[in-house]
Amino acid sequence: MSKLVIKTDKLKEMVSRVVKGASNNKLLPITELMCIEVKNNKLTLLTTDYTNYLYITEKVENEDFYVVTRVDQFSKLIGKMTSENVTLEIVDDKLCITGNGKYSIELPIDVDGEMVKYPNPMSEIVLNDSESKILNLTTAKLILTVNKAALATSMEVPCYTGYYTADKIVTTDTYKICSTNINVLDTATLISPEMMNLMDTMTSEKIEVYRKDNNLICVSPDCCIFGAVLEGIEDFAIEAITSLVEQEFNSMCKIPKSAILGVLERINLFVGTYDNSEIYMTFTTDGLMCSSKSSSGTEVIPYADSKDFTYFTCAIDINMLISQIKANASDMIELWYGADNAIKITDGNVTQIIALAEDDRVSAE
DSSP: OOOOEEEEHHHHHHHHGGGGOOOTTTTTTTGGGGEEEEETTTEEEEEEEESSSEOOOOOOOOEEEEEEEEHHHHHHHHHHSSSSSEEEETTTTEEEEESSSSEEEEEETTTTTSSSSOOOOOOOOOGGGGEEEEEHHHHHHHHIIGGGGGGOOOOSSGGGGGGESSEEEEEOOSEEEEEEEEEEESOOOOOOOOHHHHHGGGGGGGGEEEEEEEEEEETTTTTTEEEEEOOOGGSSSSSHHHHTTOOSSSEEEEEEEEHHHHHHHHHHHGTTTTTTTTOOOEOOOEEEEEEETTTTSEEEEOSSEEOOOOOEEEEEHHHHHHHHHHHHOOSSEEEEEESSSEEEETTEEEEEEOOBBHHHHHHHH
């Protein structure tokens, strides 16, 4: 009977990553399972959310081994192991796990009473290096911070729940926009939020990205993500969104990130129930003045720098503003203003657009 013997710390590390690919949806039994396979001295752990598949791999010196087990119970058990090694072995219809003690997990069976075979979409895929694009892990993490903060979280317009990826990465919920000017794919593609989240399991800096028909494959030495592209790219209004990103603003100021966040969090305590989460921002000669609509909270932040100053007042959703500033990687917020529809925050190749609120007081001024 074949078995797998592996260092506990290595198995813990692999399991802690691969569980992120399992959605544990009780309506989709395969999403509650994990495949553990050794073939040709390569150990592969595999999970899925039914659309995306996450592979975590490691070279081992071990005979071939294959089992499909319940991801939740198995991962929790391995996470609590402290022995030097763990041994996995199939005995009858159970997975026997030996480490600190001996444990057994009943194996799932299919409709024919046989052990479950896990779907493996990568088994039929041939990758050609010439077809790949390189995505840096640091770029993926930037996207998962700044672009993610502008994603739509409702299904009102499904395409806006995804990342528009071509010569730049664009996300929007129609009230805020984030555009990161980095070329990832030659063909415009919508990446689902679930697949993009799995990028966080990568550990190598260089990630090879392949577009195969309607599938996207991301590969690094010890990790692979396979998933379907998100449908509805034809509904993504990229031209209109790009025109907003490229809109000219007359004036700019720079304000320390910690200073503006501190002010906004204090002002937020004085935003009333009927204020629609909105505050006023007024660009004055002394600095940026933030105030609640009732003026019960007012504070001025001195500029660290100012260019082409214009006196300007606008109303804006404070929670939206806070989320975008927090997502910005810079310690100094470069804020462009003067247009009546939005403000813009820039940081290198990242542009954030935040829509302004309509307000009678502002229009009167």
